[in-house]
Amino acid sequence: xxxxxxxxxxxxxxxxxxxxxxxxxxxxxxxxxxxxxxxxxxxxxxxxxxxxxxxxxxxxxxxxxxxxxxxxxxxxxxxxxxxxxxxxxxxxxx
Amino acid sequence: xxxxxxxxxxxxxxxxxxxxxxxxxxxxxxxxxxxxxxxxxxxxxxxxxxxxxxxxxxxxxxxxxxxxxxxxxxxxxxxxxxxxxxxxxxxxxxxxxxxxxxxxxxxxxxxxxxxxxxxxxxxxxxxxxxxxxxxxxx
Numbered sequence: 001x002x003x004x005x006x007x008x009x010x011x012x013x014x015x016x017x018x019x020x021x022x023x024x025x026x027x028x029x030x031x032x033x034x035x036x037x038x039x040x041x042x043x044x045x046x047x048x049x050x051x052x053x054x055x056x057x058x059x060x061x062x063x064x065x066x067x068x069x070x071x072x073x074x075x076x077x078x079x080x081x082x083x084x085x086x087x088x089x090x091x092x093x094x
Numbered sequence: 095x096x097x098x099x100x101x102x103x104x105x106x107x108x109x110x111x112x113x114x115x116x117x118x119x120x121x122x123x124x125x126x127x128x129x130x131x132x133x134x135x136x137x138x139x140x141x142x143x144x145x146x147x148x149x150x151x152x153x154x155x156x157x158x159x160x161x162x163x164x165x166x167x168x169x170x171x172x173x174x175x176x177x178x179x180x181x182x183x184x185x186x187x188x189x190x191x192x193x194x195x196x197x198x199x200x201x202x203x204x205x206x207x208x209x210x211x212x213x214x215x216x217x218x219x220x221x222x223x224x225x226x227x228x229x230x231x232x
Contacts, residue, residue, distance in 0.1 A: 001104055005145055008111030012137065015118035019130065027127045027187040034179050035121065035134045038172060039114070042142045045168060049149055057164035064168060068175040072182055079186045 002050045009043045026078050030071065037067030099155045106148030114141035126195035127187050131180050138176035143169060 013036055020032035041060045048054040077083055113136060120133030146169045153161040193199070 001100075001107060002149075005107045005111055005148070008114050009145070012114040012118035012141070015115070015122050016137075019121050022122075023127075025127060025187070025190075025192060027183055027190065027192065028130060030186075031127060031130060031134055031180075031183050032121065034183070035118075035137055038138050038142055038176065041168060041172060042114075042145050045146060045149055045165065049152065054149075054153065054161045057161060057168060060168050061164065061171065064171045064175065068171075068179060071179045075182050075186045079189060 002046050006043060006046045006050055009039050009046060013039045013043070030074055030078070033074075034067065034071040037063070037071070041067070096155070099151065103148045103152045106144050106151060110141050110143070110145030110148060113137065113144060117141055125200075127192060128184065128194050131184060135176065135180055138172060142172050146172075 016032045016035045016039065020029050020036065023029045023032060041064045044056050044060040044063060045054075048056040048060075073083060117133045117135075117137035117140075120136065121130045124130050124133055146165050150162050150165045150169075153159060153165065188194075
């Protein structure tokens, strides 16, 4: 039964990749990539149950964290042109 | 495993698969980035939620264990971060100059390609069109 769920996740990842390839703006691509990351988390969890060893859930948790941070970083880069590291601020002392 | 637990897991996994595929299809077919966010939120909330709930029910059949705790943690983290990421995408898209798709804007803007979302691009090239509803909401 878990193979069906894994197949559904893979099909939806293909559809999201179509949007990431087609997307007319960069925001479409970022949205599709964030969605592919969330589906990857689900896929890791399901594949652990397919193999009968659900020990990969720690990887899914770490992947969810990295996916969120990566999405925020890419959006910040698109919006401001850099990641804000080393830019002078009023109160910053770096 | 018991028949009732098996039926419950099947129903949860198939419902999750339905929402995953439907949300992804909406993300391909909807006209612009803001409407695609709606479909992406469907995938993150219902698709991942129902699928991971099915896995959680399956693993809880053996009694309470750490696998179910990890599944709940993954699900909670997805449900917390998905709205934040979607909000960040919407904020960046609005400040980046993307005009939200509206029906009135599509009618006033003329040619609308609902596969590639060309309507916001065309509407952005003609600012000051007063007939376009919702174009100046930011």
